[in-house]
């Protein structure tokens with residue numbers, strides 16, 4: 001049984017190696033430790049090991065953990081899951097960034113609650129047309145981008161995707177490459193892509209934010 005410290009160190013070292021292989025500065029890759037369905041104690045442990053960026057999927061779980069961990073004032077919460085307008089307040093209250101923006105109604109709900117405080121957002125793209133997942137179709141992305149850009153307090157950092165689960169990490173490469181191309185067209189330089197299954201491939205295709213849960217915290 002490995003410890004959280006050992007698993008975290010292994011992930012960080014794989015991130016460094018993948019960046020170097022891609023000719024990139026490892027400092028350009030932010031590790032978001034995905035802590036959904038993990039106890040607050042595990043987050044405290046990762047925080048004590050130096051992690052500051054944590055990802056949560058569910059709005060109420062984010063609200064509860066943010067309250068429980070409010071003493072960790074420089075912890076950054078990344079809301080990475082689909083969001084309904086009636087729960088937008090939980091994200092607006094505590095998040096540093098929202099990675100799954102795919103509808104103008106959600107943007108409006110976030111802005112309403114957030115007030116003047118800026119919020120970083122990533123536009124989620126549904127690359128493979130999967131009905132079970134959020135995100136806009138690539139063909140609707142530029143319209144969404146224009147609508148979101150009209151909100152001065154939403155800072156569009158880049159694009160996010162969760163490609164279809166495949167047997168081999170390499171199978172995700174064409175999806176990551178497509179997302180990078182879409183970001184380039186919109187002059188966006190941040191890419192939130194790559195999970196436990198495929199974060200090294202994502203880094204090879206330009207990921208700036210990798211969202212890794214299981215490899216750090218173990219199974220949920």
Ligand SMILES: *Cc1c(COP(=O)(O)O)cnc(C)c1O
Nearest residue numbers: 034080162195196211212213214
């Ligand atoms: C759960 C989740 C992750 C992390 O997945 P792991 O396989 O545990 O690394 C990343 N991104 C999103 C959107 C998720 O829902």
